[in-house]
Amino acid sequence: MTQLSSAKNNIITDEMRKAVESEPLSLEVFRDYISKGYIVIPKNINHKFEPVAVGKGTYIKVNANIGISSKKSSLDEELKKLQVATEAGAHSIMDLSTCNDFYYVREIRREIIKQSKIMVGTVPIYEISTKMFAEKKEINRISDKDILEIIKIQAEEGVDFMTIHAGVTQDVMRRLQNDPRVCGIVSRGGSMIAEWMKFNNKENPFLTLFDEILDIAYQYDVTLSLGDGLRPGSTIDGTDRAQIQELIVLGELVDRARDRGVQVMVEGPGHINISDVEMNIKLEKRICNEAPFYILGPVVTDCAPGYDHITAAIGSAIAGVAGADFLCYVTPAEHLHLPELQDVRDGVISSVIAAFAADLSLNKGNSREREMKMAKARKEINWGNMSNLALDKGKVDAAIETYQLKKSSECSMCGEFCSFKRNY
Structure with missing residues (x-):
């Protein structure tokens, strides 16, 4: 059976359980959307990897x-x-x-x-x-x-x-x-x-x-x-x-x-x-x-x-x-x-x-929470948190290393004129 035919028969597969773990949907809604063809889990039965879902309500x-x-x-x-x-x-x-x-x-x-x-x-x-x-x-x-x-x-x-x-x-x-x-x-x-x-x-x-x-x-x-x-x-x-x-x-x-x-x-x-x-x-x-x-x-x-x-x-x-x-x-x-x-x-x-x-x-899942954490990290000039929250961590880490920012309370853009230092 395919993921689609399983979902149509109210069967929740191991792939569904695994894929939904990283999505902002309940398992039952997830199965229902798969049964209607709104979500797919592209995974050949002969290819082993962690399954990922594509479709309505999932992360892009x-x-x-x-x-x-x-x-x-x-x-x-x-x-x-x-x-x-x-x-x-x-x-x-x-x-x-x-x-x-x-x-x-x-x-x-x-x-x-x-x-x-x-x-x-x-x-x-x-x-x-x-x-x-x-x-x-x-x-x-x-x-x-x-x-x-x-x-x-x-x-x-x-x-x-x-x-x-x-x-x-x-x-x-x-x-x-x-x-x-x-x-x-x-x-x-x-x-x-x-x-x-x-x-x-x-x-x-x-x-x-x-x-x-x-x-x-x-x-x-x-x-x-x-x-x-x-x-x-x-x-x-x-x-x-x-x-x-x-x-x-x-x-x-x-x-x-x-x-x-x-x-x-x-x-x-x-x-x-x-x-x-x-x-x-x-x-x-x-x-x-x-x-x-x-x-x-x-x-x-x-x-x-x-x-x-x-x-x-x-x-x-x-x-x-x-x-x-x-x-x-x-x-x-x-x-x-x-x-x-x-x-x-x-x-x-x-x-x-x-x-x-x-x-x-679209306010999906934890996206806004991550955005809030990044805003706070910037306000606090917390380079470590900024790095961990970045979509491209490697680029941020390289900048921290190149410009010696790890222990700095400012960057070279504003220096001592940093707006955060005025705390308004």
Whole structure:
């Protein structure tokens, strides 16, 4: 049984008991939300780690994307990124590896699952396309067998959640053609499937095979993350007809997954104007019947390359207050190059800050209590408490060491003119 089917049968699993310990919800409300599909616990039966919940009423979670490309990186480097992301506060990792060596990509995924102490996600179309490359075949030659084989292997090996781009339909593509974008399709998976559909003049195979995919997901309790293949890659293209039409399809697929007892969440837009962020979140919640919303950013301006961890954090905080549940980090390297270790760390920390700011605004759990403790620590100029309460303790500790603050009653910003010394 899956977590969803167990909850529907009023069964409280060990994973539910463990996951709810760190959430501001009672066990019974937690189970009820899981039974309705409002909360998911992405945890493959073959992957051992401490379970984490995503969805309504839970603390907002953060994902970090890692993985090699055909141009750069190695297994060792990606394992270091896994460690850095975990230490910085990520709740999950997605392996997005692509290169011309199919067996190396598979080795990387297996090792990440083996070493990860947090949930692991993948995008199966990436490995499928790598397999095609290894076999010297074009992407438009992908078969139903290829798709189900890779999804089955990944499920058997312990992948906790998979991005399935089943919403890129012929109808959605017609809307895109009739209402063209500046940047077109920017999702790698979405563009691959669109190419396949155009060449073969057939419907999206991930859609036509959706029942078979559900069977595999149910067997291993893999959470499906319904991919937004038509997510906008520019704020100019945000909230257009193709994006919304795909969202409608995803809402229908949410219902099918829940009916089959498969946990499911929905992925959201990439580049959205600040004024449209709240609307996009509420639209997803309405159309997809409160399915957990997993968002990339959203990035709120295209004009800040090198600082997209900031543009994304701005969008994430607004989205979190509006109801987003799961933040996919964006690093300073976005739109420029494959992230380095420091980029990964900066991306995670930025998303962690956005998540906490949103939770604080919603007065979730102990967020306000932590904020109060930090305010008191600052008032008392208690560097130790400030460090322990900081979302990035390492950075505070480094500053304390560098500027010799441990025994100081002031910092170098105000010195003897510190306002706290006047005690008003």
